[in-house]
Amino acid sequence: MPRRRHFLDAANAPAADGRDMRAPAEAADAPGNLLPTASIVGQAMGEARRALGLVLVGAAVLLAMLVGERWLSSTAEQAAARRHAEALRVAGAMRLVDLERTTAAQMAVITGQPRWVERFDSQRLEFERLQAEARSLAPAHAIERFDSETLSATAELEDMRESAFEAVTVGAADVARKIFEGNRYREQSALLQQAIADFSEATVAAAGAEINALRRRNALFGAGLLVCGGLLGAFLWRRLAGSRTRFLHAEQRVKHLAASDLLTGLPNRAALHDEMAAAMARAERAGTHLAVLMIDLDRFKPINDRHGHLVGDRVLKEVARRLCHILRGGETCARYGGDEFVVLVDDDVQPSAAHHLAERVVRAMSEPMQIGPLSVTIGATVGIARFPDDGRDADELLRKADSALYRAKAESRGGLSFYNVGLDELVAERAALEQAMRDGLTRGEFVAYFQPIVELNSQRVQSVELLARWQHPQRGLLPPAQFIALAEDAGLIGALMLSVLRNAFAELPALPAHWRVSVNVAPQQIQDETLVPQLLALLAEHGVPPARLDVELTETALVRDTSAARRVMRDLKLAGFTVTLDDFGTGHSSLAYLAELDFDKIKIDRSFVHTLRERPQSAKVVDAIIGLSRSLGVPAVAEGIETEADATRLLRMGCALGQGYLFGRPVPAGELPGLGEGPRATAA
Numbered sequence: 001m002p003r004r005r006h007f008l009d010a011a012n013a014p015a016a017d018g019r020d021m022r023a024p025a026e027a028a029d030a031p032g033n034l035l036p037t038a039s040i041v042g043q044a045m046g047e048a049r050r051a052l053g054l055v056l057v058g059a060a061v062l063l064a065m066l067v068g069e070r071w072l073s074s075t076a077e078q079a080a081a082r083r084h085a086e087a088l089r090v091a092g093a094m095r096l097v098d099l100e101r102t103t104a105a106q107m108a109v110i111t112g113q114p115r116w117v118e119r120f121d122s123q124r125l126e127f128e129r130l131q132a133e134a135r136s137l138a139p140a141h142a143i144e145r146f147d148s149e150t151l152s153a154t155a156e157l158e159d160m161r162e163s164a165f166e167a168v169t170v171g172a173a174d175v176a177r178k179i180f181e182g183n184r185y186r187e188q189s190a191l192l193q194q195a196i197a198d199f200s201e202a203t204v205a206a207a208g209a210e211i212n213a214l215r216r217r218n219a220l221f222g223a224g225l226l227v228c229g230g231l232l233g234a235f236l237w238r239r240l241a242g243s244r245t246r247f248l249h250a251e252q253r254v255k256h257l258a259a260s261d262l263l264t265g266l267p268n269r270a271a272l273h274d275e276m277a278a279a280m281a282r283a284e285r286a287g288t289h290l291a292v293l294m295i296d297l298d299r300f301k302p303i304n305d306r307h308g309h310l311v312g313d314r315v316l317k318e319v320a321r322r323l324c325h326i327l328r329g330g331e332t333c334a335r336y337g338g339d340e341f342v343v344l345v346d347d348d349v350q351p352s353a354a355h356h357l358a359e360r361v362v363r364a365m366s367e368p369m370q371i372g373p374l375s376v377t378i379g380a381t382v383g384i385a386r387f388p389d390d391g392r393d394a395d396e397l398l399r400k401a402d403s404a405l406y407r408a409k410a411e412s413r414g415g416l417s418f419y420n421v422g423l424d425e426l427v428a429e430r431a432a433l434e435q436a437m438r439d440g441l442t443r444g445e446f447v448a449y450f451q452p453i454v455e456l457n458s459q460r461v462q463s464v465e466l467l468a469r470w471q472h473p474q475r476g477l478l479p480p481a482q483f484i485a486l487a488e489d490a491g492l493i494g495a496l497m498l499s500v501l502r503n504a505f506a507e508l509p510a511l512p513a514h515w516r517v518s519v520n521v522a523p524q525q526i527q528d529e530t531l532v533p534q535l536l537a538l539l540a541e542h543g544v545p546p547a548r549l550d551v552e553l554t555e556t557a558l559v560r561d562t563s564a565a566r567r568v569m570r571d572l573k574l575a576g577f578t579v580t581l582d583d584f585g586t587g588h589s590s591l592a593y594l595a596e597l598d599f600d601k602i603k604i605d606r607s608f609v610h611t612l613r614e615r616p617q618s619a620k621v622v623d624a625i626i627g628l629s630r631s632l633g634v635p636a637v638a639e640g641i642e643t644e645a646d647a648t649r650l651l652r653m654g655c656a657l658g659q660g661y662l663f664g665r666p667v668p669a670g671e672l673p674g675l676g677e678g679p680r681a682t683a684a
């Protein structure tokens with residue numbers, strides 16, 4: 001199954017919420033999808049702002065922690081280093097003072113001089129001060145150990161020194177020496193010195209350990225901070241990456257919306273131009289062909305008029321859906337504006353393939369659409385232009401496709417046409433004519449002509465058919481064949497009918513009061529719900545009773561939209577008009593349907609009357625129509641009677657009324673009375 005797509009597939013832009021833009025109608029159905037651009041941008045900006053805020057807060061917290069930790073740890077480390085240096089100094093000083101004190105004691109014993117005793121005493125005091133200082137620096141376990149190890153040795157050494165110094169004082173230096181040279185004194189001195197060394201070492205080691213512990217803690221804290229920073233960074237990175245992704249999605253979505261038609265979800269005109277430019281550049285390089293199909297819906301306006309714009313919108317969405325459904329790879333579609341769509345075929349397309357695709361489009365559009373409880377039928381006409389033959393840029397190609405569409409519309413709704421040389425002039429000419437017609441309407445250039453309809457048995461005028469003529473300022477008097485189709489195409493037929501009717505009503509006082517006036521209503525007007533109210537308003541304006549107006553509806557118009565036909569028939573009859581079935585025999589309607597519509601007259605198409613004598617088939621058809629009118633209880637009117645023989649034959653066949661050059665050509669109202677003077681028709 002080939003892939004269906006439209007241009008925005010190229011952008012491959014899924015909505016942030018996951019909706020697939022390849023389902024145009026559904027996408028546009030989603031509530032809140034009409035103006036989401038601002039909120040999408042706002043959302044993404046909010047996300048980005050929040051993520052940035054988090055980054056800033058995270059970075060500030062990390063920085064504060066880092067700075068605080070650096071400050072605290074450097075302060076603690078400095079204090080520990082100070083303590084360590086103090087401990088080293090005090091330990092050294094203690095060893096020195098202990099040495100000096102021991103030396104002073106030895107000297108006191110050796111020399112017997114009391115000044116060494118005094119020296120010893122002062123060193124002892126200094127040692128005690130240093131010991132107190134060391135205690136303030138030493139860890140508790142070292143103090144405890146020192147105290148327990150030195151308590152007895154200190155006391156014993158004190159006693160021995162006391163005894164030795166007393167002996168020195170009394171001149172018994174030998175006794176003193178003996179004490180100092182004794183094993184006990186040596187043991188206790190060594191023990192005390194060892195304890196002092198251990199104590200100093202433990203104090204210095206404790207200070208060093210404190211520094212090391214601080215450094216370890218700092219290293220751990222730093223590592224922790226690094227891990228936290230890393231985690232926070234990773235978290236923030238993910239948040240940032242997430243909001244970046246959302247931002248990119250939002251950006252894509254905004255781009256997508258800017259390039260798409262909000263109602264149908266299809267690419268819009270700007271996107272179409274971009275896509276065409278890209279496709280043309282590709283085709284130029286590859287030397288291939290492109291085709292552009294300009295599609296205009298037929299009879300779409302009456303859907304809006306009759307059922308409202310919401311139904312019209314749903315029809316447009318259904319059109320978009322059907323288009324997407326029938327397109328294949330290399331074929332893309334866009335809404336060009338209003339009820340116009342464009343299909344671009346980027347597939348080295350040959351004319352026959354473009355023709356085939358256009359036919360598929362026309363067929364798909366003419367299938368009835370179910371819109372809620374309503375079943376509506378529209379149609380489509382297609383104009384085709386090709387690259388590079390018809391145009392070398394997007395604007396030119398679209399213009400050519402539009403010209404082709406214009407001609408296709410002019411020829412027949414539901415048709416298709418290729419652009420060809422000379423079409424531009426034709427289109428320009430039609431556009432000029434259309435403008436002239438609009439100007440002519442405002443200037444009242446459309447005048448009323450009347451053609452009598454007579455009773456065939458008495459040849460008295462029974463009514464007159466109102467026929468429009470265009471009093472063109474340069475081209476003179478133009479017959480309806482030269483402007484009615486254009487007026488229908490340009491949507492001016494309603495205005496034209498009212499303008500001619502207004503002129504006709506102004507002439508009515510000059511005509512016999514019992515002459516009725518027949519007016520033709522175009523097929524499009526059947527769908528116009530304002531038709532009957534407008535007619536009534538015009539009649540009221542001129543003081544003409546509705547019973548004086550006979551409305552002629554063609555069989556073809558009645559079969560095109562049967563529900564509109566039933567409604568307009570009902571409204572016309574309720575308003576008091578009579579209704580004639582025009583051009584009967586050309587529209588393939590069913591008899592049951594015609595019987596149901598309750599006509600007041602049936603007109604036999606002139607093509608049967610003209611060939612009455614040459615073609616037996618025509619005589620049979622005319623006979624059948626007259627039989628039908630008789631069985632429906634309404635008179636038949638034969639159009640286009642030009643000879644006496646035809647008039648006589650038709651009368652014999654049972655036809656009650658006739659119209660044609662035999663009884664009078666269409667003339668201005670002022671010339672009608674002349675007919676009454678002639679032998680064939682007399683005003684009653």
Ligand SMILES: Nc1nc2c(ncn2[C@@H]2O[C@H](COP(=O)(O)OP(=O)(O)OP(=O)(O)O)[C@@H](O)[C@H]2O)c(=O)[nH]1
Binds near residue numbers: 298304
């Ligand atoms: N509901 C709806 N109607 C729209 C939108 N855009 C344009 N239109 C109507 O579409 C109609 C297009 O006019 P026409 O092309 O003359 O209508 P039409 O009946 O298809 O005429 P033909 O092509 O001659 O058969 C106009 O009445 C616009 O108001 C839209 O988005 N929604």
